[in-house]
Amino acid sequence: MSGCLSKRCCTFIRSNFVNSRWFPRPIVMQHSTRSDVVEVPNLGSVGLDRSRTKYNLKEVLPFSAFLTDSFGREHNYLRISLTEKCNLRCQYCMPAEGVPLSPKSHLLSTDEITEISRLFVSQGVNKIRLTGGEPLVRPDILKIVDNLAKLDGIENIAMTTNGIALERKLPALKEAGLSQLNISLDTLNPAKFEFITRRKGWSHVMRAIDKAIELNYTPLKINCVVMRGLNEDEIDDFVQLTQTKPIDVRFIEYMPFDGNKWNDKKLVPMKEMLEKIETRWPALERIGDLPNDTSKAYKVPGFKGTIGFIASMSQPFCGTCNRLRLTADGNLKVCLFGNSEVSLRDILRSGATEEELLTVIGVAVGRKKKQHAGMFKLAKMKNRPMILIGKYYIEVLTMYYTGNILLMKRKLSFLKDRENVSSVKKPKDNYMMRKVGARMLDRFSHKVGGTFSYATYSIINGDCARAFSTGHDGDADVCLTHVDQHGKAKMVDVSGKNIxxxxxxxxxxxxxxxxxxxxxxxxxxxxxxxxxxxxxxxxxxxxxxxxxxxxxxxxxxxxxxxxxxxxxxxxxxxxxxxxxxxxxxxxxxxxxxxxxxxxxxxxxxxxxxxxxxxxxxxxxxxxxxxxxxxxx
Incomplete structure (x- = not known):
């Protein structure tokens, strides 16, 4: 697109921001040689520099409401798992026998990854990190990196890898647009590497680190998960590595996930690691962190590299979290430790529009909690059950996406007419209604005729109590067939069916x-x-x-x-x-x-x-x- 802004973009800006608190005076769209520049005269009242007549859209527009949660956190960082497969079996990551793998058809395709990423980038995401499993086992990895690097608005394409297959692929990845690299390495001892990962390959990782430095990946981040009784004796060795190498070694507290048999006795907290390092290097100094950094950065004076601590367990950083996660099978996770997910894959494949997909994303982000449950509760939680946000809300959305308006009308009618609807209280969290839900529910209201009460909104959003069949024969499509109108179990009468x-x-x-x-x-x-x-x-x-x-x-x-x-x-x-x-x-x-x-x-x-x-x-x-x- 060249010349002035597209008609669709101008319409979006006018309809959403003109004459609002963001733009108290009308915007005048004028021709420009750049597609992302808009003339913005007389905007001193909203804090912009009067001496400038041109602003990039990202400077002018507020951050996307779809990616801002109810605590004001703006999510501009998307982590995408490309595959569930891995060529290692690290003890803290997965059980020895591996993990159940989804069928290939359940995983996001190259085009689907690109399309979902484009949607997030259009709303303000400027950094994407590719993870796994091990992302390099995916055969289309170069195509994915190339596609993402071409997205308008993306600033950083990063990857976290175990490094086993990295050395030979890195030059092509860099050319495709990979701009930042994290390599996982938990030991500098080859025999211990094999014990931790249950596989050989230490020398491959070390060569990959040297290749990354050679290709000017600076700072190259080395992720080291510290586990008591396993590798805490190597903390000083990793720090020593930063004397001659321009790397950032990040010591990560051991975290609980399904299958890794986590217990707090294996946890080495940041405070203990820091005290150990300061015993040998008392001049160790704290250096500044960037906004939204998960790592607390330190440096030994005179060393080329730095160290950091990711203290997810002992010092959670939930308050500044700007990350969203997309699993390999297309589920959006708003928290690494959360057990709620919503399938963007299914919604995308159903033919949903961008607006409808953004609505679901907005609701998911809006429900992100203030912080995770704490390490002892996390250890008892299942990490990846499939729990859709708002059971009835998603059910109704699915009907709408697939064009089944009649079934949607019957479902909504059923929910509205239930006897206990009047007893459902207005939800305390009106995020969905306030930011994205009002427009969507208004559209549903137009489809079915009439308006919705807050009680109905609560039911659609999954906040209602028990629901059971009305038992009306005419509503068989939306009823639980084995439950009568009083909620009691019954056997279905099949005598009227065809043989x-x-x-x-x-x-x-x-x-x-x-x-x-x-x-x-x-x-x-x-x-x-x-x-x-x-x-x-x-x-x-x-x-x-x-x-x-x-x-x-x-x-x-x-x-x-x-x-x-x-x-x-x-x-x-x-x-x-x-x-x-x-x-x-x-x-x-x-x-x-x-x-x-x-x-x-x-x-x-x-x-x-x-x-x-x-x-x-x-x-x-x-x-x-x-x-x-x-x-x-």
């Missing part, structure tokens, strides 16, 4: 870990043939579904098949079951029960080897023959 051939397929996975998986591969587990026994167990369970699940009908199955396959990459067993019948109702539950019991049987027959077994990802993948066919 058709019905098929359902479900799948699941059992992650075993290396030892049990290796024994299973050669069929040497003490309890016998795990795969055959589990297959039979799944078939028997499917045939007894109505005895296990109280409200299921007793269905005569014409076919039930259960298959178990070994996945060497993840050291897991993939379980799939297909059920078939000709009758009045579907066989989804039969397929799901078969997968569940087959998975439990695998667990039972392998538990003598290890209890570190995970069953998960159990889901329906196909359903046909009923009113709503389904496949994924």
């Amino acid at each position: 058709t051939e019905r098929v359902a397929t479900a799948s699941g996975r059992v992650w075993l870990g290396g030892k049990a998986f290796d024994l299973l591969k050669v069929n040497k587990l003490s309890k016998g043939d795990v795969l055959t026994v589990s297959e039979v167990a799944g078939i028997l369970a499917a045939k007894n579904t109505s005895n296990l699940i109280p409200l299921c009908h007793n269905i005569p199955l014409s076919k039930i098949s259960v298959t178990l396959k070994l996945d060497d990459d993840t050291e897991s067993v993939m379980v799939e079951a297909t059920a078939k019948t000709t009758g009045l109702t579907g066989v989804e539950m039969e397929a799901l029960v078969a997968v569940s019991v087959a998975s439990l049987t695998v667990y039972d027959m392998c538990k003598a080897v290890t209890h570190d077994i995970t069953i998960g990802d159990i889901k329906l993948t196909h359903k046909s023959g009923g009113k709503r066919d389904f496949s994924q």
